[in-house]
Amino acid sequence: MSSPAIERILRGPTGLGTAGLQLRPPAPAAEVAAPAVHAPDVAAPEAPTAALPTVEASLVEAVAAEAVAAAASVLEAVLPDLQLPSVATPPSAPTLPSAPALLFGAPAAAPSGGKPKLGDPIPGLYHHPIAEPDPVRVEALSLKIKAWAIDEIELYPPEWEKDFDGFSTGRYMVACHPDAPSVDHLMLAARLMVAENAVDDCYCEDLGGSPIGLGSRLLLAHTALDPLHTTAEYHPAWEASLSEDAPRRSYRSAMDYFVRAATPSQADRFRHDMARLHLGYLAEAAWSESDHVPEVWEYLAMRQFNNFRPCPTITDTVGGYELPAELHALPAMQRVISLAGNATTIVNDLYSYTKELAGPGLHLNLPVVISEREGVSRQEGYLKAVEVHNELMHAFEAESAALAVACPVPTLVRFLRGVAAWLDGNHHWHQTNTHRYSLPDFW
Amino acid sequence: MSSPAIERILRGPTGLGTAGLQLRPPAPAAEVAAPAVHAPDVAAPEAPTAALPTVEASLVEAVAAEAVAAAASVLEAVLPDLQLPSVATPPSAPTLPSAPALLFGAPAAAPSGGKPKLGDPIPGLYHHPIAEPDPVRVEALSLKIKAWAIDEIELYPPEWEKDFDGFSTGRYMVACHPDAPSVDHLMLAARLMVAENAVDDCYCEDLGGSPIGLGSRLLLAHTALDPLHTTAEYHPAWEASLSEDAPRRSYRSAMDYFVRAATPSQADRFRHDMARLHLGYLAEAAWSESDHVPEVWEYLAMRQFNNFRPCPTITDTVGGYELPAELHALPAMQRVISLAGNATTIVNDLYSYTKELAGPGLHLNLPVVISEREGVSRQEGYLKAVEVHNELMHAFEAESAALAVACPVPTLVRFLRGVAAWLDGNHHWHQTNTHRYSLPDFW
Numbered sequence: 001m002s003s004p005a006i007e008r009i010l011r012g013p014t015g016l017g018t019a020g021l022q023l024r025p026p027a028p029a030a031e032v033a034a035p036a037v038h039a040p041d042v043a044a045p046e047a048p049t050a051a052l053p054t055v056e057a058s059l060v061e062a063v064a065a066e067a068v069a070a071a072a073s074v075l076e077a078v079l080p081d082l083q084l085p086s087v088a089t090p091p092s093a094p095t096l097p098s099a100p101a102l103l104f105g106a107p108a109a110a111p112s113g114g115k116p117k118l119g120d121p122i123p124g125l126y127h128h129p130i131a132e133p134d135p136v137r138v139e140a141l142s143l144k145i146k147a148w149a150i151d152e153i154e155l156y157p158p159e160w161e162k163d164f165d166g167f168s169t170g171r172y173m174v175a176c177h178p179d180a181p182s183v184d185h186l187m188l189a190a191r192l193m194v195a196e197n198a199v200d201d202c203y204c205e206d207l208g209g210s211p212i213g214l215g216s217r218l219l220l221a222h223t224a225l226d227p228l229h230t231t232a233e234y235h236p237a238w239e240a241s242l243s244e245d246a247p248r249r250s251y252r253s254a255m256d257y258f259v260r261a262a263t264p265s266q267a268d269r270f271r272h273d274m275a276r277l278h279l280g281y282l283a284e285a286a287w288s289e290s291d292h293v294p295e296v297w298e299y300l301a302m303r304q305f306n307n308f309r310p311c312p313t314i315t316d317t318v319g320g321y322e323l324p325a326e327l328h329a330l331p332a333m334q335r336v337i338s339l340a341g342n343a344t345t346i347v348n349d350l351y352s353y354t355k356e357l358a359g360p361g362l363h364l365n366l367p368v369v370i371s372e373r374e375g376v377s378r379q380e381g382y383l384k385a386v387e388v389h390n391e392l393m394h395a396f397e398a399e400s401a402a403l404a405v406a407c408p409v410p411t412l413v414r415f416l417r418g419v420a421a422w423l424d425g426n427h428h429w430h431q432t433n434t435h436r437y438s439l440p441d442f443w
Numbered sequence: 444m445s446s447p448a449i450e451r452i453l454r455g456p457t458g459l460g461t462a463g464l465q466l467r468p469p470a471p472a473a474e475v476a477a478p479a480v481h482a483p484d485v486a487a488p489e490a491p492t493a494a495l496p497t498v499e500a501s502l503v504e505a506v507a508a509e510a511v512a513a514a515a516s517v518l519e520a521v522l523p524d525l526q527l528p529s530v531a532t533p534p535s536a537p538t539l540p541s542a543p544a545l546l547f548g549a550p551a552a553a554p555s556g557g558k559p560k561l562g563d564p565i566p567g568l569y570h571h572p573i574a575e576p577d578p579v580r581v582e583a584l585s586l587k588i589k590a591w592a593i594d595e596i597e598l599y600p601p602e603w604e605k606d607f608d609g610f611s612t613g614r615y616m617v618a619c620h621p622d623a624p625s626v627d628h629l630m631l632a633a634r635l636m637v638a639e640n641a642v643d644d645c646y647c648e649d650l651g652g653s654p655i656g657l658g659s660r661l662l663l664a665h666t667a668l669d670p671l672h673t674t675a676e677y678h679p680a681w682e683a684s685l686s687e688d689a690p691r692r693s694y695r696s697a698m699d700y701f702v703r704a705a706t707p708s709q710a711d712r713f714r715h716d717m718a719r720l721h722l723g724y725l726a727e728a729a730w731s732e733s734d735h736v737p738e739v740w741e742y743l744a745m746r747q748f749n750n751f752r753p754c755p756t757i758t759d760t761v762g763g764y765e766l767p768a769e770l771h772a773l774p775a776m777q778r779v780i781s782l783a784g785n786a787t788t789i790v791n792d793l794y795s796y797t798k799e800l801a802g803p804g805l806h807l808n809l810p811v812v813i814s815e816r817e818g819v820s821r822q823e824g825y826l827k828a829v830e831v832h833n834e835l836m837h838a839f840e841a842e843s844a845a846l847a848v849a850c851p852v853p854t855l856v857r858f859l860r861g862v863a864a865w866l867d868g869n870h871h872w873h874q875t876n877t878h879r880y881s882l883p884d885f886w
Binding site: 212214215218229235268271278284297338 | 655656657658659660661662663665666669671672673674675677678680681684706707708710711714715718719721722723725726727728729730732733735737738739740741743744745747748768769771772773774777778781782785831834835838
């Protein structure tokens with residue numbers, strides 16, 4: 001840990017790439033530092049974003065490269081311990097492990113230019129291509145998740161079957177969890193994904209959703225994840241309510257399975273991420289109710305909550321191991337998770353742009369909000385949103401590599417790689433799900 | 444650990460008093476139990492409420508008594524290690540420690556009957572009286588919290604000073620945290636309490652609050668607790684937003700102090716509890732917007748989220764120690780915390796009943812909802828709400844004592860006592876805060 005690169009990384013927050021690395025606090029502020037106060041030794045301040053406004057994109061890239069290079073030897077020492085039976089490796093990946101390949105997969109080839117064809121990636125979008133998910137696993141998972149949806153949950157009426165199949169939950173989850181030890185582990189993620197979509201569709205969006213009364217519906221559904229503890233008289237009516245509609249039936253069943261496979265800390269983490277998600281839905285609903293177009297930073301704040309976060313953060317449960325709660329709570333880890341969630345959520349904004357355009361009213365997404373609030377064309381808004389995504393992805397990768405160097409615990413490094421793999425799988429699914437998505441005519 | 448009482452407690456969920464004690468799972472359900480799945484060893488199912496519907500109140504009391512008795516020897520062994528310089532002891536407390544006194548304080552004397560006088564407790568309300576909080580600490584804390592509110596936060600205009608003083612934050616927090624090592628520790632709780640009130644008053648309730656747009660306001664305020672991680676271009680506007688109104692200024696400053704004194708896991712716990720609180724506000728707002736009176740169980744579900752929970756759960760940070768994240772996440776601990784939060788939140792519904800009646804429109808609280816939905820008088824609704832509170836308090840105490848026996852780790856037992864002390868302090872503050880509260884004419 002004495003190379004110039006690592007020393008620079010550990011020196012402190014001189015740029016975005018190192019800002020999350022303050023695992024030890026500077027001198028605390030006046031009051032709590034007073035001798036009379038005995039704060040716990042592990043107290044860690046959270047000011048990871050303080051240096052952000054002065055960061056140049058080029059510095060981010062430079063620090064990222066340094067951190068990634070420095071991570072290589074650490075990762076080589078740590079990673080042989082990991083069991084990753086089914087990591088998808090792009091055909092062009094190098095045969096000798098390097099930090100980028102170990103944590104993040106190979107970068108995409110240079111764009112070919114011109115108009116993207118159906119199923120092509122978004123031109124200029126920074127991403128890591130993955131191999132097509134194992135078709136045997138995809139088929140097995142697809143059969144099981146459909147059986148669960150129909151037989152256990154009565155999730156949807158027959159006329160929604162085409163959309164259920166077109167969503168390709170099985171292919172999606174196999175792509176996002178390459179290190180899952182079994183199809184049963186993948187089912188943990190698949191059920192939750194289906195349930196989250198049921199709540200979003202039926203309560204918030206296309207299939208009967210509305211901002212009116214949403215706060216009540218989401219809270220009552222949230223009790224399927226975070227149960228009510230009440231008196232003997234009122235308990236049965238709550239219990240019965242969890243079977244009353246498809247969103248609650250699916251949340252409840254998916255959570256029951258998840259809780260049996262997860263540690264209590266992993267279940268608590270998931271509940272927290274779902275509370276965040278529901279807060280995000282409610283902020284979006286508040287704007288929708290009044291046709292308000294938020295500032296770009298406000299939209300990005302909402303989107304940090306209405307976010308894929310609950311999906312990558314179960315990567316350890318789906319992988320059959322645990323990132324300990326203390327490591328999950330580290331400010332540097334929280335920042336890495338947020339950056340990853342924000343980048344991958346903007347991928348959704350970009351690939352679903354034309355689908356959302358087709359709906360009634362003005363559907364908020366990052367290209368639209370940039371266009372509206374910054375007075376630029378839809379095309380310029382879209383292309384700027386690609387740049388926002390890329391900056392967040394680079395920041396995620398830089399800080400993830402730096403954290404792996406600073407805290408080379410095998411479960412932590414595996415978790416970081418699991419989050420990165422989830423992002424790659426999520427991109428692949430969006431790119432190739434031509435049943436749902438097609439690109440605008442901007443190139 | 445071999446007395447009949449403990450054996451009965453550990454036997455399993457035969458009643459509410461033991462339902463939280465399943466620290467080891469029964470055989471998992473079909474799929475995840477399949478040999479191919481390697482769930483973590485510590486997996487613990489969460490079905491603590493399965494036995495609830497069949498529970499009789501008398502059984503709750505009996506199991507509570509057993510659990511409390513069984514806890515005595517465990518607590519005696521554990522508690523000498525604790526440093527509790529300023530635990531308020533009622534004058535009538537026994538000099539030899541017993542489990543109830545160690546965990547819960549002495550019970551109230553039998554009610555004297557007749558009409559309660561100003562400052563009397565609610566007749567029939569199960570509670571533990573406490574000694575008047577140390578006036579020296581109260582004075583020191585009151586000065587400091589007012590200086591913070593005025594000098595650091597610019598919390599309120601001069602005309603709100605009387606209400607700020609009348610809230611008696613200093614006296615409240617000294618009553619709720621008898622084991623805080625210093626006034627600086629108490630300030631951690633006092634700032635957060637003031638900040639939570641500022642958000643509730645200014646965004647939701649009396650002082651300009653409204654259900655319209657609340658989802659947006661609460662989410663943006665939540666980023667003062669759970670920061671945004673975004674690009675260099677959009678970061679500064681978010682950063683600046685945290686100073687734009689008193690709720691965000693107070694959340695941000697209170698959280699900055701808290702994070703410096705807390706471990707990352709404690710900060711994560713607090714964020715989760717605040718996300719729950721904000722979800723609760725938004726469910727209540729959804730009903731308010733449409734003048735909807737929920738079912739009683741729905742109201743109780745909302746109130747488990749719009750709840751004092753974030754206050755007692757920081758008892759360890761304020762006490763200068765840490766309940767480890769794994770112990771906090773245990774299903775039995777989560778249930779104890781929920782029961783405690785629910786009981787103490789209904790105390791607020793009961794003491795603020797006449798204050799809320801005086802406001803415009805129908806303010807939902809448990810007596811009103813019971814009266815409306817069960818077709819009984821306001822008086823009957825109120826008296827039934829007292830019984831709901833009492834059942835929750837007894838359940839909290841039974842399960843808390845049982846958990847202390849099952850898991851006699853000093854920090855866990857101290858945390859449980861801290862939660863109980865918070866409830867006692869909260870009751871005392873409500874009972875004696877005649878600036879805000881007076882009782883209805885129901886006796």
